[in-house]
Amino acid sequence: MKYGHFDDAKREYVITNPKTPYPWINYLGNEDFFSLTSNTGGGYTFYKDAKFRRLTRYRYNNVPTDDGGKYFYIKDEDTVWSPGWKPVKTELDSYECRHGMSYTKFKGSKNGVQAKVLQFIPLGFWGEIQKVSIKNTSSKIKKLKLFSFVEWCLWNAEDDMTNFQRNFSTGEVEVEDSVIYHKTEFKERRNHYAFFAVNSSINGFDTDRESFLGLYNGFDTPDVVADGKPKNTIAHGWSPVASHYIEVELHPGQEKDYIFMLGYVEVDENNKWESKSIINKKPAKEMIEKFNTVEKVAIAFNELRVYWDHLLGKINITSSDEKLDRMVNIWNQYQCMVTFNMSRSASFFESGIGRGMGFRDSNQDLIGFVHQIPERARERIVDIASTQFEDGSCYHQYQPLTKKGNAILGGNFNDDPLWLILSTTEYIKETGDFSLLDELVPFDNDTSRAKPHFDHLKASFYHVVNNLGPHQLPLIGRADWNDCLNLNCFSKDPNESFQTTGNKKDGQAESLMIAGLFVVYGKEYIDLCKQIGKNSEAVEAQNHVNNMIEAVKKFGWDGDWFLRAYDYFGKKVGSNENEEGKIFIESQGWCGMAEIGIEEGFVEKSLNAVDKHLNCDYGIVLNSPAFSKYYIEYGEISTYPAGYKENGGIFCHNNPWIMIAETKIGRGDKAFEYYSKIAPSYLEDISELHKVEPYVYCQMIAGKEAFKPGEAKNSWLSGTASWNFYAITQYILGIKPSYKGLEINPCIPSNWKGFKMVRKFRGATYNIEILNPENVSKGVKNVWVNGLKTNSNIVPILEKNIEHFIKVELGK
Numbered sequence: 001m002k003y004g005h006f007d008d009a010k011r012e013y014v015i016t017n018p019k020t021p022y023p024w025i026n027y028l029g030n031e032d033f034f035s036l037t038s039n040t041g042g043g044y045t046f047y048k049d050a051k052f053r054r055l056t057r058y059r060y061n062n063v064p065t066d067d068g069g070k071y072f073y074i075k076d077e078d079t080v081w082s083p084g085w086k087p088v089k090t091e092l093d094s095y096e097c098r099h100g101m102s103y104t105k106f107k108g109s110k111n112g113v114q115a116k117v118l119q120f121i122p123l124g125f126w127g128e129i130q131k132v133s134i135k136n137t138s139s140k141i142k143k144l145k146l147f148s149f150v151e152w153c154l155w156n157a158e159d160d161m162t163n164f165q166r167n168f169s170t171g172e173v174e175v176e177d178s179v180i181y182h183k184t185e186f187k188e189r190r191n192h193y194a195f196f197a198v199n200s201s202i203n204g205f206d207t208d209r210e211s212f213l214g215l216y217n218g219f220d221t222p223d224v225v226a227d228g229k230p231k232n233t234i235a236h237g238w239s240p241v242a243s244h245y246i247e248v249e250l251h252p253g254q255e256k257d258y259i260f261m262l263g264y265v266e267v268d269e270n271n272k273w274e275s276k277s278i279i280n281k282k283p284a285k286e287m288i289e290k291f292n293t294v295e296k297v298a299i300a301f302n303e304l305r306v307y308w309d310h311l312l313g314k315i316n317i318t319s320s321d322e323k324l325d326r327m328v329n330i331w332n333q334y335q336c337m338v339t340f341n342m343s344r345s346a347s348f349f350e351s352g353i354g355r356g357m358g359f360r361d362s363n364q365d366l367i368g369f370v371h372q373i374p375e376r377a378r379e380r381i382v383d384i385a386s387t388q389f390e391d392g393s394c395y396h397q398y399q400p401l402t403k404k405g406n407a408i409l410g411g412n413f414n415d416d417p418l419w420l421i422l423s424t425t426e427y428i429k430e431t432g433d434f435s436l437l438d439e440l441v442p443f444d445n446d447t448s449r450a451k452p453h454f455d456h457l458k459a460s461f462y463h464v465v466n467n468l469g470p471h472q473l474p475l476i477g478r479a480d481w482n483d484c485l486n487l488n489c490f491s492k493d494p495n496e497s498f499q500t501t502g503n504k505k506d507g508q509a510e511s512l513m514i515a516g517l518f519v520v521y522g523k524e525y526i527d528l529c530k531q532i533g534k535n536s537e538a539v540e541a542q543n544h545v546n547n548m549i550e551a552v553k554k555f556g557w558d559g560d561w562f563l564r565a566y567d568y569f570g571k572k573v574g575s576n577e578n579e580e581g582k583i584f585i586e587s588q589g590w591c592g593m594a595e596i597g598i599e600e601g602f603v604e605k606s607l608n609a610v611d612k613h614l615n616c617d618y619g620i621v622l623n624s625p626a627f628s629k630y631y632i633e634y635g636e637i638s639t640y641p642a643g644y645k646e647n648g649g650i651f652c653h654n655n656p657w658i659m660i661a662e663t664k665i666g667r668g669d670k671a672f673e674y675y676s677k678i679a680p681s682y683l684e685d686i687s688e689l690h691k692v693e694p695y696v697y698c699q700m701i702a703g704k705e706a707f708k709p710g711e712a713k714n715s716w717l718s719g720t721a722s723w724n725f726y727a728i729t730q731y732i733l734g735i736k737p738s739y740k741g742l743e744i745n746p747c748i749p750s751n752w753k754g755f756k757m758v759r760k761f762r763g764a765t766y767n768i769e770i771l772n773p774e775n776v777s778k779g780v781k782n783v784w785v786n787g788l789k790t791n792s793n794i795v796p797i798l799e800k801n802i803e804h805f806i807k808v809e810l811g812k
């Protein structure tokens with residue numbers, strides 16, 4: 001069953017039934033100021049950091065779900081309704097929600113009145129616009145009452161949800177003209193406030209939640225709306241809100257627009273006050289002035305469209321499969337940008353208070369984003385590297401507001417450092433900007449300990465070399481990418497976090513996934529050394545990589561697939577000898593991508609084993625058989641019920657590793673089968689089962705051993721977005737930036753006749769046409785660059801600012 005449809009021309013997903021199986025959300029904002037908005041108007045807004053600078057309140061895990069947001073109530077005689085259906089939930093005559101590129105539009109109608117709401121955040125602006133257009137489509141005069149509503153968060157979202165003994169006494173607001181200002185804690189240590197404005201005069205307002213709603217009512221039945229008149233309350237403590245009341249009279253056919261703005265202001269210490277206890281409103285007024293007419297709003301909205309035209313214009317394909325085109329051209333790239341902005345902080349599954357920016361996560365997010373705004377990618381790489389230590393280890397996460405590493409989610413995850421080599425080399429290949437390697441980047445955010453960025457990569461590489469275990473394989477530390485495989489944790493206490501507990505200090509557990517990862521990024525490191533003339537370092541590093549390859553062949557091969565690890569006791573994990581968890585996806589992916597034992601047939605054999613044991617109707621599960629009981633020596637992985645999350649779930653982040661490994665042995669049909677099994681646009685028809693948005697990837701789909709295989713969770717913020725984009729564009733479609741040019745090496749289903757890609761690269765436009773007359777999966781036979789035949793499949797860096805035409809023929 002479907003709940004809407006794609007509108008590719010507008011780059012929108014159009015939801016036509018508000019009762020989606022889960023709230024289907026979108027993100028507004030691109031730089032500093034962000035909102036989450038669901039298909040019924042739920043969600044919240046924050047400045048930079050969803051934990052420390054939250055403007056509006058949101059209650060996670062609420063009943064009913066997704067209650068609270070930026071709401072409008074329209075009272076038309078005795079009928080009250082909302083353009084986005086919620087919160088009032090009056091059955092509408094029509095409903096539509098269009099989630100587009102950083103904007104959302106609602107259109108609802110009831111009893112001859114149509115209301116449209118456009119929500120977006122203008123570029124470079126610290127405020128959200130909500131343009132509300134109300135039209136009388138009936139033949140009678142309509143006298144309507146419009147109420148707006150937002151609920152303020154007292155800035156620190158965690159404290160706001162827990163510290164009621166204090167917070168119920170601190171709330172403060174001011175109201176002037178049609179603007180409601182939220183100034184809690186402004187008089188002491190905060191130099192910022194928020195406001196909610198509308199560009200028309202108002203007939204009243206409310207700022208005290210209980211007065212507006214009534215203590216025993218929900219958002220669906222506010223007292224004030226039922227009474228049809230505001231109480232003009234000024235909040236003192238308790239829960240400050242902002243609601244405007246506007247009387248709207250419309251003749252038949254008449255339409256009126258109102259521009260609401262939810263804004264954020266920072267003032268300097270000496271300019272906080274207009275007069276005693278009255279905040280300085282000048283900056284807010286300037287912001288309001290900027291967008292106080294529909295014309296000004298239209299210009300800003302158009303700028304946003306042009307911005308996205310530009311970003312999405314850098315990679316654009318035309319194939320014979322519209323589901324593929326809409327993923328690659330629109331939604332997957334869009335999700336990569338959102339993931340880059342949010343890391344794992346704020347979604348409808350991440351509460352915005354738990355996780356900041358992850359070291360490994362942020363590095364991986366970059367590979368789906370670097371082509372869009374390389375300058376921001378560069379800045380991000382430096383931010384991440386600044387939280388590293390001299391020995392290559394690093395904090396597992398940092399907070400976006402301070403950019404400082406913290407140990408809340410532990411440290412000592414031994415895969416972490418290697419991802420820095422991935423992000424850096426992908427950045428340089430995309431841009432050619434080797435100067436990043438010379439930039440002085442601090443260790444542990446201490447500028448007196450800054451070293452050239454290259455030294456950070458070297459530290460990353462040698463962190464593995466210096467931390468090998470009994471089989472000369474990498475020590476796993478607290479965990480590797482699979483942070484639920486906690487081999488040194490041994491936790492019996494339910495109050496301990498698996499992420500920070502390590503009860504065995506002498507842990508010698510080793511990871512085959514890190515081994516494969518090290519070979520892949522070790523080779524990248526060597527290649528980079530050669531590019532910049534560090535030849536003896538390249539030779540030295542090559543020895544370490546060779547040793548690792550040998551160690552994997554000797555101690556990491558189980559006969560039909562790669563082992564996953566050696567546990568604390570030196571026992572095999574992910575072996576046919578094990579009763580459960582005989583085979584894992586990660587080591588097949590990474591040792592396959594590393595091509596370890598490819599000549600001996602290891603890679604092909606292990607991928608056949610993946611197909612046989614891990615592949616199922618909805619994707620590739622993480623491990624099989626899933627664990628049915630708690631293994632204290634394995635940790636969190638075995639806490640999940642079979643088929644969910646890291647225990648036999650389809651962890652969509654790692655499926656592309658197998659896709660890429662499949663392309664290494666030329667199996668384009670298999671690679672694409674795996675791609676289309678988890679790409680959301682292919683799952684639209686099973687939305688009822690899939691549950692989450694059909695336009696973005698989720699972290700996990702329940703696996704074959706689950707109670708409900710195919711049901712998905714944790715949409716939006718996951719490394720899944722960038723890895724799938726990377727796999728489809730660079731390995732399956734096979735167009736890959738390299739130091740010397742664009743490498744073309746597709747690995748596609750053999751029945752494809754070809755495809756086209758427009759690729760903006762190093763300032764030039766490459767119009768690439770791939771032809772597949774012999775129905776092969778892989779193999780470049782002929783290449784023409786601007787009509788001239790060449791003998792390399794690396795198309796060189798071509799003249800900037802002009803169009804180039806590349807024709808490629810695949811064949812045997």
Ligand code: BGC
Nearest residue numbers: 355409483484499636645646
């Ligand atoms: C989840 C992981 C996540 C980790 C860190 C675990 O409970 O299963 O997917 O990475 O927490 O927050």
Ligand code: NOJ
Nearest residue numbers: 344360361481482483484
């Ligand atoms: C989600 C985390 O954000 C990521 O860092 C981790 O690698 C995966 N879960 C797998 O456990």
